[in-house]
């Protein structure tokens with residue numbers, strides 16, 4: 568479905584959706600816990616529905632009432648069918664580790680985008696643990712057969728933190744202790760902090776010394792009633808909209824949560840936006856912006872919307888440090904640069920980010936999203952800088968992480984039309 572977004576003076580307040588990363592983890596840990604967990608303020612989106620389906624496929628019972636989900640785990644079995652993770656990299660990576668605890672073949676797949684995304688380092692790590700893994704060139708669909716008993720494993724940290732999260736969350740379910748040795752520079756490291764934080768809530772301690780992580784086997788998880796915090800990755804879109812289009816307040820934020828994308832607040836201050844931070848809210852007002860350089864190695868999901876923010880900052884900006892951008896729902900370096908060029912901005916891709924020459928005014932145009940939700944949402948916010956409208960294709964892809972995005976932008980005063 569095409570959707571068109573138009574320039575407007577924005578003024579408004581909204582609450583962002585709940586965190587997709589925290590929701591995925593809470594669902595999987597609840598499914599593995601022996602008892603009932605009540606998860607409130609869940610993100611119910613295409614990606615997290617894929618995780619609920621995976622949890623049910625291994626015997627967890629799931630009851631969804633609005634944003635509250637009750638999950639009873641414990642009596643688990645190997646899924647009896649191929650599990651489809653749809654567009655969700657987090658779902659397929661985390662569940663690939665989890666199903667390695669079973670001694671039957673399990674097949675996991677996804678949509679066309681997910682079937683292009685790497686699984687190799689995780690499959691290699693599981694093979695070191697005695698798990699049989701089959702796939703074509705290390706991409707989904709993958710076939711897994713355990714039973715994984717734990718042990719010592721070495722894994723490359725330079726492609727995705729989700730591989731390490733997968734090994735960590737599975738470890739308490741295995742008969743022996745697990746020791747993970749992470750090789751090379753770890754990307755997206757704050758997501759590991761989210762993982763260990765939520766594992767601790769469900770009763771499991773992760774011991775960490777630099778690039779070595781240890782988890783005791785045989786303990787399982789205790790059930791836990793958990794409330795999901797707001798998603799800073801999603802909040803970044805209305806916050807940047809405020810910096811570009813007027814004044815926006817985002818409320819309901821948990822400032823001391825370990826989400827890496829919380830840095831959006833500091834980055835908006837550095838670029839010169841008028842930012843005021845309350846106990847659980849942030850207000851951003853439009854001001855003249857100046858070019859900055861940002862290492863996005865720990866916050867890769869901010870890349871598309873930061874590229875839009877900097878496309879109007881005076882001077883040349885550089886976003887760097889995130890080679891893993893090539894392996895998202897799209898090759899986000901290419902799709903972000905194409906998005907910016909389509910609306911008249913000046914950008915060049917690099918092997919780990921991009922370089923942007925700021926321009927006062929942009930023309931607008933048609934953005935090819937490749938079904939990537941963060942390209943769609945960034946393109947929409949970019950319309951605030953454009954003389955003409957910005958039209959995005961596959962607009963429904965925002966339902967992966969932010970189903971209410973079009974309504975939220977409309978509530979701020981942005982022109983949103985379905986042509």
Ligand SMILES: O=C(O)C1=C[C@@H](OP(=O)(O)O)[C@@H](O)[C@H](O)C1
Nearest residue numbers: 588657727728729755758868891
């Ligand atoms: O663990 C997670 O919840 C996620 C980790 C990140 O992926 P990578 O670790 O592959 O960069 C991030 O891009 C994704 O949106 C969610």
Ligand SMILES: C=C(OP(=O)(O)O)C(=O)O
Nearest residue numbers: 654655656657868895896
């Ligand atoms: C890459 C993302 O998620 P996933 O890896 O779960 O597909 C994202 O939300 O930008």
